[in-house]
Amino acid sequence: MNTWPKDELRQIAESDDLHIAPFRENGRTYGTLTWIWSVVVDGELYVRGYNGQQSRWYQAAIRQKAGRITAAGMTKEVSFEPVEGAINDQIDEGYRRKYATSRYLAPMIGERARAATVKITPKD
Template identity: 35%
Template sequence: MSDWTAEELDKIGAADELEIAALRSDGSLRPYTTIWVVRVGDDLYVRSFRGHDGAWFRSVLRRPEGRIRVGGVEREVAFEEPADADHGAIDRAYRSKYARYGGTYVDPMVSPGAAAATLRLNAR
């Protein structure tokens, strides 16, 4: 369960890009990485277009905590690999939100490898 406010969900869900940083083992933040984010209902999802090979994704798996910033919102988050995610709905959200970028960019985000690297962002 997350603690997003309605305003945060709206701002983050509407933003084209999100900056994401995982925590290191010493508690400091890794450098921010810019990625796409989608909203499905009251949940926010990110994917690694490189699947499990993405550097930021591997760092999140080591310590599933960090920070995001976007559109005036900056929050501590927990990263969750959601067993209950509706990947069809997430795919549709990516296709709809980012359609203007075309298949060259969107298709990798809805590929099986990227779907396997889906994370739900939970506000902390």
């Protein structure tokens, strides 16, 4: 499995502009770019669906397992995988640090969004 170059991951972690586009059903066409919050925990990039598992981008990411993101002026081909377990506590803490002043923080660390946590890994 590929890992993020440290400099790229740092730039993504410091930005607030991650847009995600999983492949559509045909596996070749990218979906509409959707702006979402992201956090870095232990050298890995994570995102969550505000609307939980009902989020369209989440459903496509889990089905297709691939797509692209744009963040910090970069466009990257990526893989997606669902996340469960204790790492979610650390991801919650990452959201608390990065988005402490947002009124949307509570829903993003709530059960609905936690159930739609995705790890993003670069393909190249």
